[in-house]
Amino acid sequence: MFSVKSIYKYGNSDIRLSNIQQFEGTTTFTPFSAKFVMAGKEVYHSGRKKTEVTGNMYLLGNAATESSITIDSYIPVKGICIDLAPELIDEVAGYHFNHDVNSFTLKGKEAYTKYNAASTNLGMAFSRLQPLLNHTATKTEELFYMLAECMLKDRMDIYTRINRLDAVKEETRLRLYSFINDARNYIDSHFLEDITLQTLAGEANISSYHFIRLFKKTFGLSPYQYILKKRLSFADELLKEGSSVTDTAYLSGFADIASFSKAYKKQYGVAPTFRFKQISNF
Structure with missing residues (x-):
């Protein structure tokens, strides 16, 4: 089964609903995209990085993202893809945010990151969006503005967290944030289990001591907290x-x-x- 259909469109912004059992090929994140999995698993490859996105998780990317996707499932994998046009992001950012955050969103390589939907503004917006699928009474313009605002709020938080990290080079800060965010995603999926500090540090590819310091500096709480x-x-x-x-x-x-x-x-x-x-x- 392979089904992808556009359910909402506003200018160059688009929301698509997908039901796919098998697919392998390239995928685009243009100009800024969020790929949300409602049920099943999608596997993305970008360079050497493999990212598995499962139910209630989503992956962000922008025009700088180069990625391929693999879906192989007996049951159709259900997903939502949201493409937000740069002019929409510019308009919303002009009211609430600064130029650095806007540029960080549309051009930053860090944009390619997986998130737990329960932990972000955009994720909560996804939850509100699901009951509206195929609901013709939805005010499309307001919907896209709401999604853009939620996404930019998240980007502002991420931008602030990255700049808290003690590293001179921006590339190093981005890499460290990616490691710490991977560990947080692991916690979000396994917090009911007996998680060791060594396991989390392993997810982040750094020492336990360094991990504790970076995690607290990034999220304001220790891993245990x-x-x-x-x-x-x-x-x-x-x-x-x-x-x-x-x-x-x-x-x-x-x-x-x-x-x-x-x-x-x-x-x-x-x-x-x-x-x-x-x-x-x-």
């Missing part, structure tokens, strides 16, 4: 769904109820038993 925050957020959602405190603690990766309760209260200001009672009474 970031994992804990992800687990507590997951636990809070379970409690809201009616899961018991005991089940929530173990499903969220905590060794025991006591450590979970202490961490939860520190993060949210109330004990998990109180949150569970709130939901139960409601």
Whole structure:
């Protein structure tokens, strides 16, 4: 099965929906593109870098990106590709952002990066977009402006993080950020597992000590704090769904109820038993 169709278009910007079982060939990121996987797996190759994009992940690229793609699945891989025209990015950036961020978005080689949709403004916009697929009442112009604004907010955050890193050469800062972002993506996909510092440093291709310093400088949290925050957020959602405190603690990766309760209260200001009672009474 191979199906690609344009579902929304505004000027030179476009949103396409794809359902593909098998494909191998080149793919374009022109002039700035986000390739989001709703279900299945797409494998991209750019130079020596292999990037697997699975459900709820997406890959960014721009005109500087050269990449090929491989899809090989029994079940069609569902995806959304968003192409944003430079004139649209220029217009939105002119209101909210500076020239450096705009140039960084359209020309920077760092643009070729994978992200977890749950961790970015653009990813959250993807989530809001899915129910609108094939919805003819959608105001197309507003939709593209919203996507461009979300994407530029993310780029501003990335631009700021990269420039925090202690390296004289821009190329070195970009490479370090790419390594650290790969490690964060690994955490986002495995935070319920027993992740070691050595595993994360291996994902980033640097020493454990260097990894801790760079991760905290980039994201404002240590790797342990970031994992804990992800687990507590997951636990809070379970409690809201009616899961018991005991089940929530173990499903969220905590060794025991006591450590979970202490961490939860520190993060949210109330004990998990109180949150569970709130939901139960409601």
